Amino acid sequence: MERHININIKCPQHPTENIEHVHIAAEAEKDLFCKSCLTSIFPPIDSNPNVKKIDEFISILDKYYKENDKPSGITSSPPARIADTLSSKEEALKTMLDLIEREKDKINSDFNKIQEIVNKVIENERTQRIQKLDNIFNALKASFTLLESKSEQYYSNKKHQPNIDEIVNSIETTQELLSLSSLIKGLKIDLNIGLTKTNRKTRENHLENLCLKIEKQRSQVLIYNQFNFEKLKSEIETNLTKLISEHIKLKESTIFINTSKILNNEDFDWIKSTLENPYSGSKFELLYQGSRDGMHMSKYHEKVDNKGPTITIIKTDQSKVFGFFLDKSWTSGKSNKVINSDRTLIFSVTNRKQYKYDNEGDDDSSEEEGYHPEGNESAFSFFNDSIQIGDSDIILNHDFKQGQAHPSSFDFAVEELSGIEEFQIQEIESYLLRV
Numbered sequence: 093m094e095r096h097i098n099i100n101i102k103c104p105q106h107p108t109e110n111i112e113h114v115h116i117a118a119e120a121e122k123d124l125f126c127k128s129c130l131t132s133i134f135p136p137i138d139s140n141p142n143v144k145k146i147d148e149f150i151s152i153l154d155k156y157y158k159e160n161d162k163p164s165g166i167t168s169s170p171p172a173r174i175a176d177t178l179s180s181k182e183e184a185l186k187t188m189l190d191l192i193e194r195e196k197d198k199i200n201s202d203f204n205k206i207q208e209i210v211n212k213v214i215e216n217e218r219t220q221r222i223q224k225l226d227n228i229f230n231a232l233k234a235s236f237t238l239l240e241s242k243s244e245q246y247y248s249n250k251k252h253q254p255n256i257d258e259i260v261n262s263i264e265t266t267q268e269l270l271s272l273s274s275l276i277k278g279l280k281i282d283l284n285i286g287l288t289k290t291n292r293k294t295r296e297n298h299l300e301n302l303c304l305k306i307e308k309q310r311s312q313v314l315i316y317n318q319f320n321f322e323k324l325k326s327e328i329e330t331n332l333t334k335l336i337s338e339h340i341k342l343k344e345s346t347i348f349i350n351t352s353k354i355l356n357n358e359d360f361d362w363i364k365s366t367l368e369n370p371y372s373g374s375k376f377e378l379l380y381q382g383s384r385d386g387m388h389m390s391k392y393h394e395k396v397d398n399k400g401p402t403i404t405i406i407k408t409d410q411s412k413v414f415g416f417f418l419d420k421s422w423t424s425g426k427s428n429k430v431i432n433s434d435r436t437l438i439f440s441v442t443n444r445k446q447y448k449y450d451n452e453g454d455d456d457s458s459e460e461e462g463y464h465p466e467g468n469e470s471a472f473s474f475f476n477d478s479i480q481i482g483d484s485d486i487i488l489n490h491d492f493k494q495g496q497a498h499p500s501s502f503d504f505a506v507e508e509l510s511g512i513e514e515f516q517i518q519e520i521e522s523y524l525l526r527v
Contacts (some may be wrong), residue, residue, distance in 0.1 A: 097272045099146060111125065115140075115282075124269070177307070185229070188310060192313065195225055196222060225342070226315055230270045235305055238274050244294055353383060377523060379522050380521060387517070388491055399524050402525065408515075412508075414440045436521060485500050496514050
């Protein structure tokens with residue numbers, strides 16, 4: 093018996109119409125439509141076989157669930173990629189929520205100023221933009237919910253098929269468009285798997301694609317673009333809605349997710365402040381982390397060579413954190429290598445100090461093979477057994493267990509930089525600076 097499904101959710105593009113149709117293709121960019129949407133996107137309405145009324149979509153699902161048992165080839169647990177993504181749920185949601193709340197605070201601050209002029213118009217515009225930010229968090233949460241439910245459905249011993257009456261009840265009682273969209277996406281995955289008779293690998297591909305989507309969602313957020321308040325204030329009485337739309341916008345931005353085991357966000361901000369243009373506005377990309385990639389010079393070069401300007405950060409056994417900046421790419425080979433630069437920096441993160449190269453008073457040029465500073469340039473040298481910065485000011489042994497600090501061409505104090513001259517390396521990280 094055909095069911096009649098009642099959905100009381102309005103279409104965002106056509107606020108007077110309810111959602112009535114579903115696009116059942118798995119990769120459709122949009123899932124839910126009202127009649128006006130279909131008229132504009134799929135003329136005429138009935139010409140696209142993948143567009144179904146909600147009632148018809150549920151009937152197809154009902155038939156599929158009755159005819160299909162739990163898919164074959166089920167494993168006891170999901171693949172590592174899926175499990176890892178699920179394990180990051182709480183951290184990802186908290187990080188995104190914190191970012192969203194900060195952006196919402198910026199919006200509220202500026203909108204409150206405008207609210208003194210015309211409260212009714214401002215309230216309407218603010219609600220729309222706050223909802224866009226909330227949708228980012230809700231969309232990420234919905235993706236995790238979908239991944240959780242499908243992972244449990246395909247990789248547990250529980251009954252595979254949900255109860256169709258429960259599905260109908262969920263659809264009719266859902267009050268938010270994002271929640272309904274997430275529910276429909278999950279049902280569409282089942283439907284497309286059934287219709288195409290795909291194997292376990294295809295099901296895993298569906299979920300792994302969802303993992304990739306989650307990774308993208310957790311790194312992107314709408315950033316509030318603050319506006320010229322004085323200009324808006326002078327014109328607001330004549331055309332409020334137009335001016336708000338023109339000056340107050342949300343823009344997409346990729347956020348920096350701090351995965352360092354050494355630095356906090358304030359440390360990164362301070363390091364940026366020590367760099368000259370164009371590097372002061374750079375974005376940091378982690379290339380190498382000793383505890384993750386292997387504490388050895390060879391692993392360092394595998395990750396860092398030929399990538400561009402970098403900063404390298406070291407934490408010593410004396411609870412000191414310092415680093416060095418190189419504006420040129422690292423290179424390595426079988427023979428000793430030297431990289432000369434006039435923009436080299438050594439800096440102490442612990443003491444918030446930077447040290448520039450200074451060859452004045454350095455009358456004894458090194459005769460060691462590999463160290464050849466030119467004029468006011470300092471040298472980054474690496475040998476088969478070590479990496480050296482300056483005139484052996486900093487030496488890192490090849491196994492990255494020990495290092496040495498001997499101020500020569502850089503005027504730093506050992507006790508400030510590394511704590512002692514011969515120190516143990518607890519962690520080392522290198523970051524690419526994307527200008």
